Amino acid sequence: MDYAEAGVDIDESDDAVAALAAQIAGGGGEYAGTFEHGDDTLALTTDGVGTKILVAEAVGDYSTIGVDCVAMNTNDLVAMNIEPLAFVDYLVVEEPDDDVSAEIGEGLAEGAKRAGVSVVGGETAVMPEVVDGVDLAGSCVGVANGGIIDGESIEPGDALVGVPSNGVHSNGLTLARKALTDNKTEWYHDEVPYSDATVGKELLEPTRIYTTPLEAAREHDVRGMAHITGGGFTNLERLADARFIVDDPLSTQPIFDLIAERGDVDDDEMYRTFNMGTGFVLVTPQKEAGDAAATVDGRVIGRVEEGSGVVVDGVEL
Secondary structure (H helix, E strand, C coil): CCHHHHCCCHHHHHHHHHHHHCCCCCCCCCCCEEEEECCEEEEEEEEECCCHHHHHHHHCCCCCHHHHHHHHHHHHHHCCCEEEEEEEEEEEECCCCHHHHHHHHHHHHHHHHHHCCEEEEEEEEECCCCCCCEEEEEEEEEEECCCCCCCCCCCCCCEEEEEECCCCCCCCHHHHHHHHHCCCHHHHHCECCCCCCEHHHHHCCCCCCCCHHHHHHHHCCCCEEEECCCCHHHHHHHCCCCEEEECCCCCCCHHHHHHHHHHCCCHHHHHHHCCCCEEEEEEECHHHHHHHHHHCCCEEEEEEECCCEEEECCEEC
16 A cells, blocks of 8 residues: 555645645745744744544544644744744634534644644634535744754765654554555544554644754754655655665654554655654754754764665665
8 A cells, every 4th residue: 555545646746736836936945934024034834734633533532633733833843943933723614513623722722832832813614515524724933043944054974863753643644544444433443452542542642842953953053954744754855955864763653563564555655654753853963963862852863975865774765
């Protein structure tokens, strides 16, 4: 099984995004749009929780997806050394439901607390002819304190420092759902073989919010940062025209092994779709790598070489 067979063709998606972006003149940034306002460099992100919301619907628990919505926005800001400041959400529903809205609000509040941002507003729309159930997205604004980190200073020989994820996060859920449940609601309630947790609970583990890389960037020579989200480890290619060798990757959580086994998903597809236990990567000079790793509670997982592409544990992506 691969992502395209599950319903998401990455190449087609990239082409569609390129077609959209070609019609829009805007500020640049690999993870966030930036613009100048007075003496400040500000940035904006927007993102949602994707088909993870279908897991929440199947399980009947919407209390954590708000954390994911905040996380997917703030983590993209952090990847450019931008401090998240304020967040707004956009909730679209087929029909209003007080209990569902309250649970989503609970998650948004918790996510904002973890990220250190304020939820300053939002919008709820009732659109029964547009959505089936609910959908959640948001936007976040931040400010660059200390300058944008965009990977321009990355050099061959630099070290890759990996920061652990805490599970599947909010990308690749179309493939994960297909592999683990064949889109059958009752299968979300099955226990996974390695603990007493259910498939649904494992998939709903909220995305980790990464704030320590901002501290590392203030204290060390951090030359590039990547949020390992949609596209998996190929996100490293967004940093520089270089070859990224991850030869000592962080351990994967058991949920990824289960997805690969039940869906018969090969290593290349797993590393191109999921974070595989590494939610964030920093690029530093070798001499700074140990201290930077300690700051973010991570460790060195690889290096930068001349060339192009990404290799993870011997697998060329």
